Each structure stands twice: as structure tokens, then as C-alpha cells.
Amino acid sequence: MDVIALDDPTDAEVRRWHAVLAAAHAADLCDEPAPDPEETAARLRAPGRRLWGAVDGDVMVGVAELRLPGGPGADRPAEIDIRVLPDRRRRGIGTRLLTAAAEGLRADGRSSVIAQVMAGTPAIPFLESHGFRCVLTLRGLLLRMDDVPADRLERLVASGPPGYRLVRWRGTAPDEHALALARAKHAMADMSAYEGLPWDADRVREMAELVAKRGDDLYTVAAVHGDEIAGFTEVVVSGETPERAAQYDTAVVPEHRGRRIGIWVKAAMLQWLRRERPEVREIETDNSGDNVHMLAVNEELGFRRQRESREYQAFAADLPSL
Ligand SMILES: CC(C)(COP(=O)(O)OP(=O)(O)OC[C@H]1O[C@@H](n2cnc3c(N)ncnc32)[C@H](O)[C@@H]1OP(=O)(O)O)[C@@H](O)C(=O)NCCC(=O)NCCS
Structure with a gap:
């Protein structure tokens, strides 16, 4: 298994990336809509981000996207999103992707990174085991107009x-x-x-x-x-x-x-x-x-409580390095 930078992804790489997102979406507790292939392609090709894929032969088994808002070296936290295929988890793939993204974070001169995740998912112990701290809890609420x-x-x-x-x-x-x-x-x-x-x-x-x-x-x-x-x-x-x-x-x-x-x-x-x-x-x-x-x-x-999402933050110095 190798982790490779995918900063200018080919069509095939975008398709394999989307397959990882779709498999993770199907497996994880999540009330967001399924990822759309075209939206995924447009997002991956938009400026202001770096990408890494974990590949095992022909199969992409995990992906990491690091968004760098505000242009190179801006004094703002970056945002990280890591997904690993459900049947390849707990084998260190997420950690290797995070390590690669942490190098990208430091190379851009940013001091911290944030991640938005759902409560009750494996993302929580994963982030907490890698130096992330919860900085914000957001409670999702839904109002049905008929109930008012x-x-x-x-x-x-x-x-x-x-x-x-x-x-x-x-x-x-x-x-x-x-x-x-x-x-x-x-x-x-x-x-x-x-x-x-x-x-x-x-x-x-x-x-x-x-x-x-x-x-x-x-x-x-x-x-x-x-x-x-x-x-x-x-x-x-x-x-x-x-x-x-x-x-x-x-x-x-x-x-x-x-x-x-x-x-x-x-x-x-x-x-x-x-x-x-x-x-x-x-x-x-x-x-x-x-x-x-x-x-x-x-x-x-009449709003009723739905999911809870959390924002986690880590400092570049606390993240794993190669
Ligand atoms: C979160 C995620 C990326 C972790 O990927 P992974 O390849 O399984 O992570 P690793 O194997 O590197 O795990 C590293 C450590 O994190 C912790 N961890 C990860 N998943 C865990 C789980 N389900 N339960 C408890 N601890 C867990 C453990 O400490 C683990 O070390 P260990 O296996 O030696 O005990 C993966 O579960 C995933 O894709 N989840 C869905 C998407 C998501 O929410 N991504 C987070 C956005 S940043």
C-alpha cells in the first residue's frame, strides 16, 4: 500500500476517489446526501487544496483532502477530510494519509487544521488518538412545518x-x-x-x-x-x-x-x-x-434534535510526521 500525492488527478483517479467516498457514505451513519460524481470531480479540481490517495495495486483504499482556504500560507486553519474504505479500516491507512497531509500542512506554513465530523463515528477516536481536540459541538435540528x-x-x-x-x-x-x-x-x-x-x-x-x-x-x-x-x-x-x-x-x-x-x-x-x-x-x-x-x-x-456534529482542531506540531 502506498500513499501518493494526487494534486492533478486524472479522470480515472477522480472516479476511484469517488468510489471511496460512496463506499464510506454507504457504511457510515450519515444523513447527508450521497456524494455526486460530478460534484466530486469539480471539487477535486478546484484550486486551494491538496490531495492524497492510498493505493493498493489498482484499488484506491483511502483518500485525504486538505483544503487551504485564503491562498498559500494564509494565516487560517486548513481543513482536512480523510476517508478509508470500510473493509480496510484499523490497519493504519487513515494514519498514513493524515501523516502525508500533515507534511502538506507544514509545507504551506499553516499552524493548525480543523476537521468536521459526526458524533458517534470512528472519526472521533481516530482524531483524538492523533492530537485533535474538540473545539465546537453543533447540534443539528429539524423543524417539520406540519408540526407547527x-x-x-x-x-x-x-x-x-x-x-x-x-x-x-x-x-x-x-x-x-x-x-x-x-x-x-x-x-x-x-x-x-x-x-x-x-x-x-x-x-x-x-x-x-x-x-x-x-x-x-x-x-x-x-x-x-x-x-x-x-x-x-x-x-x-x-x-x-x-x-x-x-x-x-x-x-x-x-x-x-x-x-x-x-x-x-x-x-x-x-x-x-x-x-x-x-x-x-x-x-x-x-x-x-x-x-x-x-x-x-x-x-x-418545534425544532427536534437530529445529529450532532463536532469540529476538531490540531496544531501542526502535534500531528504525526514521516
Ligand atoms: C476515521 C477513519 C478515517 C479512520 O481510518 P483508519 O484507517 O481506520 O484509521 P487507523 O487504522 O489509522 O486508526 C488509527 C487509530 O485511530 C483510532 N481508531 C480508528 N478507528 C477507530 C474505531 N472505530 N474505534 C476506536 N478507535 C479507532 C485507534 O486508536 C487506531 O489505532 P489502533 O487501530 O492501533 O487502535 C475511517 O474510520 C473513516 O474513513 N471513517 C469515515 C469517514 C470519516 O469520518 N472521516 C474523518 C474525517 S477527518
Whole structure:
């Protein structure tokens, strides 16, 4: 068995890579859609990543992808994804792939790497045995629109705090709200440790344009106090699979917390979507495991707990070397 760099993969190598992803997907507990061959090919050929394959004769038995966001040597953690064929596990293949990727990490001058994995899978003991530490737990939640009684939404929407009003828009924020929305997005600063960039009106518009370019629809509901946005929530309805929408950011600015603004804007969003996009059957969201307030709001609205994913991080110096 050899581990080889595959930085410019041939069509055959891309196909063998995809076969490893498909076999791992079929074997592992996972509620993500099966990997698509074309998407896999496009991703493997996109810039900003390094690839290694573990090959045994003609068979690819494991793969490692190291994403290097922000260009060569950027001061940001890299992201690693390793998959080994289910019937070839516990023979050191994952470790050899990680060792090769660790050399790539150091060669790029990065000091750390992160991995997103599902709780309860072999990835957890694997990463923990190699110097990774859990830095974030995300609880997946799912709301079925049919489970939310219309009269409950009506009551919640009618019980907004005095002095605040609701506004809403589809797509890019209207000029009158763009700057206020950027300010409110700072309320989520604790969640965006890896994003680094400050929010301003241009970045708010760029994010909305990006969603539109993908063919998806961004819906925003905000609570306004004077000319400030006190809290807001965003949902994206995918052009391809509108039946399952995705919750994006929700935040309440610190000085406006404790007035049930979070649940107010979310209830107004559900009511709006129910009327405007009846094809939306479910909304999925992730909550940081320690964000007890947002978890409580979501559970009160009817979101049910699904999978738990975790983010692990390791420093280059702690990873295995050749
Ligand atoms: C996680 C994964 C890559 C590990 O690959 P692997 O080739 O089996 O890993 P290794 O044989 O190198 O394991 C190294 C060590 O990790 C730990 N480990 C790995 N799998 C484990 C398991 N199922 N249970 C307990 N410990 C485990 C052990 O300490 C192991 O050493 P040991 O076998 O001497 O006890 C593989 O299980 C996989 O592809 N999982 C699905 C995809 C995934 O979640 N990838 C993680 C993204 S980074």
C-alpha cells in the first residue's frame, strides 16, 4: 500500500476517489446526501487544496483532502477530510494519509487544521488518538412545518415587545436596512471566529448576491427599534430542493436581548414562508452545543434534535510526521 500525492488527478483517479467516498457514505451513519460524481470531480479540481490517495495495486483504499482556504500560507486553519474504505479500516491507512497531509500542512506554513465530523463515528477516536481536540459541538435540528400549529405562530407574532416593529425582505437588504443589518451581524461575532472579516453593508450585499447566484432564495425578517436592527433571522430556500430550507444566521444585539425578540422574528419567518413558499416542508439548522438560548428558542418553535456534529482542531506540531 502506498500513499501518493494526487494534486492533478486524472479522470480515472477522480472516479476511484469517488468510489471511496460512496463506499464510506454507504457504511457510515450519515444523513447527508450521497456524494455526486460530478460534484466530486469539480471539487477535486478546484484550486486551494491538496490531495492524497492510498493505493493498493489498482484499488484506491483511502483518500485525504486538505483544503487551504485564503491562498498559500494564509494565516487560517486548513481543513482536512480523510476517508478509508470500510473493509480496510484499523490497519493504519487513515494514519498514513493524515501523516502525508500533515507534511502538506507544514509545507504551506499553516499552524493548525480543523476537521468536521459526526458524533458517534470512528472519526472521533481516530482524531483524538492523533492530537485533535474538540473545539465546537453543533447540534443539528429539524423543524417539520406540519408540526407547527398556525395559531401558535399567530400568538407569537402578535406578542412582540412594545417599541419594536417587524420588517422583511427577500434577497438583498434594501438600502435603508443594509448598514443596520451589518451592525446587527456583529452580534454573531462569537460564532464567526474563523471568518475573520468584519461585517459591513457591502459584505451583507455580497452574501445575498452569492446566494442568488447559486439559484437560491434568501429570506430575512428583522426587528427594528428606531433606526437600529435589534435582531434578525435568515432562511435560505434552495432552488433545487425547496422542500428542505436551511436556517442561516439568527442574532439579537446584546442590548436588546431578554425580550423574546429571537423567537418573535423566527415565528414571523415561519408564518411568512408558510404563505409565500408552501413547498417548504422542513427547515434545518445547526446550533452550537453551548448556545442554550438559541436551542431553547428553536425547541419552543418545534425544532427536534437530529445529529450532532463536532469540529476538531490540531496544531501542526502535534500531528504525526514521516
Ligand atoms: C476515521 C477513519 C478515517 C479512520 O481510518 P483508519 O484507517 O481506520 O484509521 P487507523 O487504522 O489509522 O486508526 C488509527 C487509530 O485511530 C483510532 N481508531 C480508528 N478507528 C477507530 C474505531 N472505530 N474505534 C476506536 N478507535 C479507532 C485507534 O486508536 C487506531 O489505532 P489502533 O487501530 O492501533 O487502535 C475511517 O474510520 C473513516 O474513513 N471513517 C469515515 C469517514 C470519516 O469520518 N472521516 C474523518 C474525517 S477527518
